[in-house]
Amino acid sequence: MKMNHCSIATLAVWLSISGCIFSANADPLPPNLATAGVEPAQVHITGDTVYYQGNISTASTQVFKAVVAGVKRGQLTRLVISSVGGETRNGREIGHWVHDMALVVEIERVCFSSCANYIFPAGRARVIRANALVGWHGNERGMEIGTKERGVSLEAEMRRLLPPEILNGPTEKIQGHVDEALVSLQKSMQEEAAFYSLLRLKDAFATCAVGDGASSKYPALQDKKGWGFSIKDMARLGLANTVYLGDGAYERDSVLFRKYLGLLGADECLLLLSEKQVQR
Secondary structure (H helix, E strand, O other), X not given: OOOOOOEEEOOOOEEEOOOHHHOOOOOOOOHHHHHHHOOOOEEEEEOOEEEEEOOEOHHHHHHHHHHHOOOOOOOXXXXXXXXXXXXXXXHHHHHHHHHHHOOEEEEEEEEEOHHHHHHOOOOOEEEEOOOOEEEEOOOHHHHHHXXXXXXXXXXXXHHHHOOHHHHOOOHXXXXXXXXXXXXXXXXXXXXXXXXXXXXXXXXXXXXXXXXXXXXXXXXXHOOOOEEEOOHHHHHHOOOOOEEXXXXXXXXXXXXXXXXXXXXXXXXXXXXXXXXXXXXX
16 A cells, blocks of 8 residues: 655654545545544543544644643543544654553544554553544554665655755755654654554554555555554454444444455455565
């Protein structure tokens, strides 16, 4: 599956692999998912639950931190979230907090990209409401995997993703932006690896179908926003203690899953990664 690398946040400081393929920046969100992309996010606490609706960004994280300031472990039990994703570092920051608070993560409508990469796995248990979806389209390491598969260096990819106002500038400044972005991306990938290590997870669920080879091998992935797994296969990939609240099997019952995600099995996922020879 082809990844969508959306932007360089803080101009050429670091590459953000965001959920923009599900946002208004790409195609308008359908009305039933619109609140999952609002910026900044809408965050509030009711009883023992913190609710999060919207994009994952620096502004959204500031709102989130202000709402949960002073909360101690044990005061809250759940995070109910609906998010199309967003910036990776902000996603991990929220994921760290969820892990520290030992919360159950409950998906109201959608959890995609950075939400699925970092917040969903951080829960001590996970709940997917009826007709909701949890979907992946790659993480930061996935960018390295995808460029390697295409025979392209990360440096060349950084250069390609620079905005026109930089690419049309002096050559020496272009290289400076590329070098800065590379250093920051490498650092962010190290932080990502440390995050998954903290959760005692491998990141196969977030990386295995990046690149064009996956969709050519598994047609179910074609023309989809990303990929998803059955509850059983999520457990096999490390995301145990996950339940679906719909009437049937998650991957068949969820309307949003069937509309937006291609179904991938755990064996297929691990095979794709072994073929790339990049398992962590």
